[in-house]
Structures are given as C-alpha cells and as structure tokens.
Amino acid sequence: MSEPTGLRARKKARTRQAIGDAAVSLFLEYGFDRVSVNDIAAAADISKPTLFRYFPTKEDLVLHRFADHLGEAARVVRARRSGLKPVTALHRHFRAGLDRYDPVTGLNDHPEVVAFHQLVFTTPSLAGRLTRYQLEDEEALADALGEGIQARLRAAQVLAVRRVLARTNWQKIADGRTAHDVHPEAVADADQAFDQLR
Amino acid sequence: MSEPTGLRARKKARTRQAIGDAAVSLFLEYGFDRVSVNDIAAAADISKPTLFRYFPTKEDLVLHRFADHLGEAARVVRARRSGLKPVTALHRHFRAGLDRYDPVTGLNDHPEVVAFHQLVFTTPSLAGRLTRYQLEDEEALADALGEGIQARLRAAQVLAVRRVLARTNWQKIADGRTAHDVHPEAVADADQAFDQLR
C-alpha cells in the first residue's frame, strides 16, 4: 500500500528520508544555527541544490515531520462517519493519537522525540515557521468545516486546543515524567477541552 | 590518494561496486546462467540500461575484477627502476602478490575467492572472455617491452607463465590446502618459472 513501486519513486523517498534524518541528527547534536545546509548536504551525500529540491528552506528540514501531518485535521473531518459531529471526530482522533503515543500529541518520552520538540520550541525561526504551518492547517480545516466566519472560528479554536494539549503533555514529559505516567491526565485534559468546545 | 574527490565520482564508484558485488554474489549462489541481468539490476537497485552503462556485457560483471588489473603488467614494466630487466620487475611484482595473498595470484583460500575462481573457470563464456582480456593485457605488455615480434613473444611467454602459476596455485587450494601452506611452493614455482624465462 505504501509501496509506490518504481525505482525512481523509491529512491526519492529514500533520499528524502536520508536528508531529513541527517539534518535532524546534526541539529540535535550541534543546534540549529551551528549547522549549515552545506554540512547537511555533505552528511546526506548529496549536493546543495538537490537538498533544496527536496526541502524549500532550512527550517523545513526540521518541520517536514509536522508538514507530513499537514491537513490531517481537515481529512479527519471529511472522512468522519456521517452523523458524527466534526468536533467529536477530532476528539476521537486525538485520543487515538494519545493511545499510541503519537509524537504529535506531545505524549512521547523517547529521548529523540523530546529533544526534537525542545529544538523546535527553543529555536525562534523554527517556532515561527511552525505557526505558519499551523495557519495552513487551520485554513484547510476551516474549508472542511464549511464556509464563512463561523467555520474559521471553530477551526481556530479546535487547533488552539490541540496545540495547548500537545504543549502541556510535552511540558510534563520535559519535566521528567514518563509518557505512560502522564497518559491518564492527558486523556482527561483532552476530554475536558474538547467537551468545552461543544 | 584513492579519494577521487567529487560527489559524482564517489557515487559512480559506489554504484559500480554495488553492481559488481550484487552480480558476483548472485552468480555464486545460483550460477552464471541462472541469473539474469534483470535480477542483478534489481538486486543492485538500478535499472537495466544503467547496468549496461557500467558494464558492457554480462560477462564483464564477473571479470571486472580482472579487468581492473588490466594493463598492470605493462605498468609494472614501465615503472621499473632503470637498469632493472623487465622480467625481473615482473617476477618481483608477482612475488609481492604472493606475499600478500593477492587473489590474482591464485594463492588465496578465502571461500568466496575460491568459489569465484571456480565460477570463472567452469563457465565457458566467462573463461572465453577472460582469455580475450588476457590478449589485451598481452598487447599492452608487448608495447611496453618494445616493438616487433620479439617483444610480442616475450610478452606472451611472461603472461603464459603468470597464468600457469596462478592456475597451479588455485588448483592446490581447490584441493583443500591452505594458502599459507602452499605459499613456499608457490614462491619456488615462481622463481623457477621466471628464472627459466631469462
């Protein structure tokens, strides 16, 4: 299913993966600003123009992991069972993410994941670009929810909730607690937040 | 020194290596005739035209290991200390090869190497093409030795000696003896053969 078949496509995916991995690993080791795109290209064994063909900016080398989830909220809403309210669908989706400790929920204590979030949140240019991603996500969700100001408002609120929940989870884990330990609170927080949204 | 510098060159070398390794490994496992070039291309993760850009024929997928040594005899002669006779230079070079158990001397008991020689000598099309390689080698050596029929004759004799020596060594090892055990005989044989040549 996720095998697109074809040598070309396979190699492209592999190259993209190699670049992303090399970049994140270097960033985690030395910090975003102390690693140049040249370093990353060298580590990934490709040339600089090739790097920029895969990722439009240096920031995207980090944020592609979020970018891959871009529009997910909108998709969840569109794919929901008929009769199900959008908020409910998003609520369940987030809960499912918590249950499998999906990194995007913030509820993941793998050292790399924690360090990765640390990197994103403490590097201004990354945090900045991340919010731009979230705006796109918001727009897509708004379209999925309908038209007019109502849809936009609701989209903004839902994504704000998601953001706060993830950030809260991450904070608790950054303070040294385990994901398993935090899980019940995370679920409770999510339930409360999404309930208030209705 | 063996770092050609440049991304392109490095990747080319790597690809060539990958193709050659995949081919030899498949040939050793299934036999030359039961492996198609498509299989090899697939194993090396490249397309068929690319394979043929690196190796002109299927046989060369095996023989490139000899091909890489092509013209070596001529080089040895040309690079010899002045005053040194060509035969002596070639003799010493062969002895040095024996001392480091260079596969081309036949004096190497690594299972892969033995199996590889087995493969070459028992596959008609490979043996055939190998002699063609040796003819080229002979021509190059003849040019290095001078002009005229004399040079050609001597080149032929020298390479014949080399061939017989390698074949003899291989035979002993194929019979189950270790390279280390055979080494003294191999040196003695080489000394005798090259001495007779003078």
Next chain:
DNA sequence: GTTACTCGGTTAAAAAAGCAACTCAGTCAC
C-alpha cells in the same frame, strides 16, 4: 568604509539515471 568571509538560496548546463519500448537470438510447445 571597504574587503573578505560565511551562509541561505538560486541558476544554467551537463552528466547520469530511469523508463518503456525495441531488436535480435535462442528455445520450447504444438
């Protein structure tokens, strides 16, 4: 204040690789 770096990002041309479709030879079925 100019010179010379470094770094993010781009461009144009050339090399390399992929793809699909082809030729040509052998081979097996019937």
Next chain:
DNA sequence: GTGACTGAGTTGCTTTTTTAACCGAGTAAC
C-alpha cells in the same frame, strides 16, 4: 515451422543530480 517466451543489449526521451558560479544579507577585520 510458427507463435509465444525469455534474456542480452540498445535506443530515445524524461527526470534527477551534480557542478560551478552566482546573488544578497550579515559580519568580522583592519
């Protein structure tokens, strides 16, 4: 013998990658 296959190589066309050179902003030297 003819029709369908398979396998070695080839051909043209497109996509991808390398290369070297560049731009523009920042910054450190002197």
